[in-house]
Amino acid sequence: MSNWLKDNISKIKDALFKTRRVIACYDPAEINNESININDEFYNDLFERFIKADIGAELSEEIVSNLxxxxxxxxxxxIDFKNKVKEVIKNTVGAGASSPSIQHDTNKLNIFLVVGVNGSGKTTSIGKLAKRFKENGAKVLIVAADTFRAAAGDQLLIWAERAGVEIFAPLEIKKPDAVVFSAIEKAKKENYNLLLIDTAGRLHSQTNLMDELKKIDQVIVKAIHELPQQYEKLIVLDATIGQNAITQAELFSKAIGLTGIVLAKLDSSAKGGVVLNIMNKLSLPVKLIGLGEKIDDLVDFNLDEYLEGFFM
Ligand SMILES: Nc1nc2c(ncn2[C@@H]2O[C@H](COP(=O)(O)OP(=O)(O)OP(=O)(O)O)[C@@H](O)[C@H]2O)c(=O)[nH]1
Ligand SMILES: [Mg+2]
Incomplete structure (x- = not known):
């Protein structure tokens, strides 16, 4: 196993500590050769733990019945039981479990529009992505399309500095879609090949804010339709809110059509099972997971690594 992979798994294991404590019917600190007694009571207990970890009733039932x-x-x-559970989960979650990782294509203009409700982790995730893609050779421009909240730009600036990339935050432009339009013009002129667009933490119940988001989407589609481009619409979901995350993804998806999910704050959550629920319920890939507040705490989602951290 490469060092990078080892580091990743140990980070994921640390991040899933709280969830693992909810799931484990045994002492998670000890993986041993003891036999456990499997009976109906055991399965009922396991089912309840799955529910607490936010795997969702339907999926939990299916997993337990397959087990x-x-x-x-x-x-x-x-140890055999844990391995069996992992295998059964993998088979039960099925095809939705494959999440192509997020790439930037050096020959194209890559645009990542980042959306989500207040405080879900958009700005932080953008900072993390900026650093990662800069290191991969992208010319990154962070775009401040949250023009509603004065402090939003300051926070983004801090992340841009940390990542060592440029930020586009024109104070004279008040409309988010106009900021995005100008950012694309700038990218074309100055050969930026990755735009990371931060948006206001819009409550999905506020239709005017959803409308703003639709306008941004339309501006992007129009401005890039003749360019070689990759356009990702990523929703950042807060893993600590569990099931609500699914409702949020559905609403944003309806408004602009998402291409993937960034699940932030998995480290603060005891409901890390929501990843499985999301994969099962939505036909949207979980592309990245947030494992902490630092700039390197964002990794590609991989079901095997995740399940390793979930149970071991
Ligand atoms: N533990 C942990 N905290 C995170 C993670 N991602 C973000 N946060 C924290 O969550 C809080 C909100 O993050 P922001 O990035 O500001 O969220 P936002 O979606 O941009 O918020 P608004 O702009 O207000 O809508 C901050 O305190 C972050 O440090 C993560 O993966 N793990
Ligand atoms: Mg923000």
Missing amino acids: KKQIQNQKIKE
Whole structure:
């Protein structure tokens, strides 16, 4: 196993500590060769733990019922049981589990529009992405399209400085879609190849804000339709809110059509099972997970690594 992969898994394990404590029917600190007694009570308890971790009722039921079919013995070694659960989850979640990682194409203009409700982690995730893609050779421009809140630009500036990239935050332009239009013009002129667009933390119940978002989307589609381009519409969801994340993704998806999910704050959440629920319920890939507040705390989502951190 490469060092990079080892680092990743240990980060994910740390981040999923709280969720793991909810899930584990045994002492998570000890993986041992003891046998555990599998009976109906055990399965009921497991089901409740899945629910607490926000895997969702339907999916939890399906996983438990598939487990019952596969584990005939009353007694099974803990380690074998954990491996079985991982395998069953993987098979139950199925095709939605493959999440192509997020790339920037050096021969294209790459535009990542980042949306989500207040405080979900948009600005932080943009800072993290900026650093990562800069290191991969992209010419990155962070675009401050949250023109509603005065402090939003300051916070973005701090992240741009941390990542060592440029920021576009013209004070004279008041409309978010106009900021985005100008940013694309600037990108064309100055050969930026990755725009990371930060938007206001709009409450999905506020239709005027959703309308603003639609306008931004239209401006982008119009401005880039003849360019070689990659356009990603990413929603940042807060993993600590569990099930509500699904409703949010559905609403934003309806408004602008999303291409992927960034699940932030997995480290602060005891509801990390929501990843599985999201993959099962929405046909949207979880592309990235946020594992902390620091600039390197964002990794590509990989189901195997995640399940490793979830149970081990
Ligand atoms: N622990 C942890 N905290 C995070 C993560 N991502 C973001 N945060 C914290 O969540 C809070 C909100 O993050 P922001 O990036 O400001 O959220 P936002 O969506 O831009 O918020 P608005 O602009 O107000 O809508 C900050 O305190 C971040 O440090 C993460 O992956 N883990
Ligand atoms: Mg913000």
